[in-house]
Amino acid sequence: MIKVTGLSKEYRTEEGRSHLVLSNISFTVRRGEKIAVLGRNGAGKSTLIRLLGRVELPTRGTIEQTMSLSWPLGFTGGFQGSLTGNDNIRFIARIYGKPIDELKAFVEDFAELGKFLSEPVKTYSAGMRARFAFALSLAVDFDCYLIDEVIAVGDQRFQRRSHEELFEKRADRSLILASHDPGIIESYCTSALVLHRGRGKVFSDLDLALEIYNDL
Amino acid sequence: MYWHSLKVQKRVIGALLIREIYSRFGRQNLGFAWVIAEPLTFALPVLGVWSLLRAPFERGLPMIPFLWSGYLPLMLFRHIGGRMLMFIRVNAGLLYHRQVTIFDLFVGRALLEILSNLMAVVCSAALFLTIGVLKWPLDLSMFYLGYFYMIWWSVAVGMIIGGLSERTELVEKIWQPISYLYMAVSGFFFLSDWLPPRLRDFALKAMPSIQCYDMIREGLFGRVVHAHYNLLYLSILFSAMTLFGMALLREARKHIEIE
Numbered sequence: 001m002i003k004v005t006g007l008s009k010e011y012r013t014e015e016g017r018s019h020l021v022l023s024n025i026s027f028t029v030r031r032g033e034k035i036a037v038l039g040r041n042g043a044g045k046s047t048l049i050r051l052l053g054r055v056e057l058p059t060r061g062t063i064e065q066t067m068s069l070s071w072p073l074g075f076t077g078g079f080q081g082s083l084t085g086n087d088n089i090r091f092i093a094r095i096y097g098k099p100i101d102e103l104k105a106f107v108e109d110f111a112e113l114g115k116f117l118s119e120p121v122k123t124y125s126a127g128m129r130a131r132f133a134f135a136l137s138l139a140v141d142f143d144c145y146l147i148d149e150v151i152a153v154g155d156q157r158f159q160r161r162s163h164e165e166l167f168e169k170r171a172d173r174s175l176i177l178a179s180h181d182p183g184i185i186e187s188y189c190t191s192a193l194v195l196h197r198g199r200g201k202v203f204s205d206l207d208l209a210l211e212i213y214n215d216l
Numbered sequence: 217m218y219w220h221s222l223k224v225q226k227r228v229i230g231a232l233l234i235r236e237i238y239s240r241f242g243r244q245n246l247g248f249a250w251v252i253a254e255p256l257t258f259a260l261p262v263l264g265v266w267s268l269l270r271a272p273f274e275r276g277l278p279m280i281p282f283l284w285s286g287y288l289p290l291m292l293f294r295h296i297g298g299r300m301l302m303f304i305r306v307n308a309g310l311l312y313h314r315q316v317t318i319f320d321l322f323v324g325r326a327l328l329e330i331l332s333n334l335m336a337v338v339c340s341a342a343l344f345l346t347i348g349v350l351k352w353p354l355d356l357s358m359f360y361l362g363y364f365y366m367i368w369w370s371v372a373v374g375m376i377i378g379g380l381s382e383r384t385e386l387v388e389k390i391w392q393p394i395s396y397l398y399m400a401v402s403g404f405f406f407l408s409d410w411l412p413p414r415l416r417d418f419a420l421k422a423m424p425s426i427q428c429y430d431m432i433r434e435g436l437f438g439r440v441v442h443a444h445y446n447l448l449y450l451s452i453l454f455s456a457m458t459l460f461g462m463a464l465l466r467e468a469r470k471h472i473e474i475e
Contacts, residue, residue, distance in 0.1 A: 055311045057469050069314075077309030080239045087238055094231035095313055097224070 002029040002052075002069060002144060002174070007061035009047050021047045024061070025200040027193050029144060031067060034175040036185040036206075038213045039195030045178045048195070049148050052176065067143030067174065073166075074134040075148070081122030085113060085132055088121060089139075096140050103139045110161065111135035131158060138165050144174035182210050224315050232316070232324030240328070251328070255295075255336035259287055267349075275410065277437055280349045284340065285432050286404035289363070292333040293370040293402070293425070294395045299325050300378030301388050304465075308472050318465045322378060326371050337363075358443075359435025365450050366428040372457035379464025382471050403429035409442045420444055424453055 007025040010018050022044045029035050039045045049072055050056045052063065071078065079088050089107055093100040108117065111131045116124065124132065137145070145166065167188060179185055185192065185206070192209035193202050196216050203209035241250040267280050274282065303325055310316045344350035353359045381387040401419075403426035408416050420426055427450055430443035 053312045054314055055308060055469075056472065071312035075309070075312060078312060079309075080235060082239050082242065083235065087235070091231050091235050092313075094234070095228050095315055097227060 001031065001064070001066045002176075003064040004028070004052075005062050005064070007048075007051060007063065008059050009044075009051060009056070010059040020198050022051070022058075022195075022200070023198040025193075025195075026061075027200070027202045029174050029176060031143065032172050032174055033191065034177065034189045035202075036189035036192040036209070037176060037178040037195065038180075038185065038192050038209060039178075040180075040216055043195040044198050044200075045195060046148065049146060049178060052146060069176075070137055070140070070142040070145045072146050072148040073137045074130055075137070076129050076133045079121045079129075079133070082120050084120055085117035085124075088132075089117075089136065092136055092140060098140060103136070106139040107132070107135040110138065110165070112158075127155075134162060138162075142173065144176065145170070147175065147177045147179075149179055182213075185210070225317075225320060228315050228317075228320045229323050229327070232310075232320060233327055236324055236328045251332045252335040252339050255288070255291055255332055256340060258291060259284075259336065259340060263287060276440060277433075278349075280344070281351070281436060282433070284344065284350065285436050286429065288333060288337050288340070289366045289370075289425075289429070289432065290399060290402060290404050291336075292329065292367065293373065293398065295333070296326055296329045296370045296374035297377045297391060297395060299329055300374040301381045301391060303378050304382050304468050304472055311469075311472075318468060319462070322375060322465060326374060330367055330371075353436045354438035355435045357435070358431055361447075362428050362431025362433075362435055365431065365447075365454070366425065368454045368458075369425055369428060369450075372454050372461055375461025376457060376464060379461055379468050382468040383464075398425075402426065407433060407441060408444045416444065420446075421449070424450055 005026050007022055008020065009022040010020050013019055025044075025048065027035070037045050037048060047056075051058050052069065053071060054063075080091075083091070085107075086104065089104050090100050092098075093103045104117075107113075111117075111128075111134070113124075113128060113132060116128065121129065121132070175188065177185065177189060189206060191202060191204045192206055192213075193200050194209050194213055194216075203212070237251065241254075263280060263283055266283050270279050270283075272279050300322070303321060304318055307321050310321065311318070341350060345352065377387060377391060381391075401423050403423065408420055408426050408430050411419055427443075427445040430441065431445050434441040434443035
């Protein structure tokens with residue numbers, strides 16, 4: 001379970017004024033539950049993701065967590081560009097205490113990058129990088145996956161396989177999915193958190209959530 | 217539970233250290249050997265030029281060992297400080313991995329600088345001992361003690377610099393002038409014993425690295441050097457600086473912004 005209670009985040013602007021990005025957000029993600037985070041640009045989605053990922057600290061509120069939460073699926077910011085794909089795999093394997101061979105085998109099979117895995121990540125195209133990041137996130141097993149927008153990476157074949165890995169093989173896992181795309185949300189999620197100007201409300205009725213989101 | 221988290225931390229720092237080594241030194245040509253070679257490529261030419269420009273002895277102390285024992289600790293200080301500028305920002309993506317903390321990022325970087333520096337000390341000492349310009353330290357434990365406090369001092373300053381640089385870009389701008397100024401006042405070029413007594417008391421307190429240098433030099437040259445140091449003072453001061461630095465690093469999480 002991931003239980004968010006009264007979460008607020010305030011930033012200081014250059015002029016020293018404070019700006020409330022998230023205000024008193026509460027929601028719970030149970031095991032297996034798939035929740036969408038809906039909101040227009042600037043509604044606070046990315047901030048929420050960063051707070052959930054514990055990269056930033058909330059100004060107020062708590063996040064209780066009894067299941068493991070992934071880093072944002074497909075997030076490429078954690079790679080060292082001058083390191084090879086294999087180096088990055090080894091690094092992830094080491095910090096998560098997973099067997100290196102196992103992770104490597106999964107990424108090799110899933111990302112289909114071939115000999116590029118022994119090349120520096122900075123030489124990858126955007127698509128290759130996204131495929132690599134996506135594969136690596138799936139290779140480490142989590143109870144709950146955090147997804148920020150990027151769900152459709154790679155070509156059709158890769159998308160089909162991603163879908164299979166994430167929604168079929170890992171159907172019992174939880175998801176927190178931030179997206180603008182009603183189609184994706186309708187097909188994968190069971191409830192939604194709608195964010196608007198920093199405030200948030202959870203809807204168990206997805207249609208209602210989408211309707212409200214469209215009216216925002 | 218405590219042991220487990222300690223084990224995780226050890227694993228994470230180990231992984232960060234390897235990552236740092238590869239990303240800084242790469243795999244091509246010398247690779248890991250750069251850890252040793254890099255500080256040496258700085259130190260050897262500088263020492264070489266100085267030894268030509270200066271008299272072989274200064275106040276009874278041989279010039280090359282004196283500069284050698286001054287320059288390597290100076291590099292440690294400057295490298296640790298320089299590497300810590302904005303170090304959280306550039307690695308912020310790693311914080312998504314929950315077991316990676318800002319403290320781990322710091323330790324990984326600092327450890328690489330320390331290891332690299334110590335290897336340079338060992339290698340250059342071996343070289344200088346062989347060609348006969350350096351004599352074996354007369355009081356090795358004193359030499360170690362001085363170097364230990366020098367490392368602690370550099371790490372504490374690095375921590376504070378790192379923490380502050382995440383708050384204001386000013387720190388990055390003034391670090392260069394500070395590190396040059398430091399060269400003049402750190403004790404690199406002098407012993408505290410050479411200073412007039414009233415200035416000495418002030419200098420020893422205000423610039424604690426002078427005490428560390430005194431210890432290193434007494435370890436190297438023996439009792440001809442009258443080292444002035446107060447381990448209690450250094451320990452308390454450095455502990456306080458370390459705690460302050462750690463508080464800054466904790467606080468830094470509030471200031472980082474990543475995409």
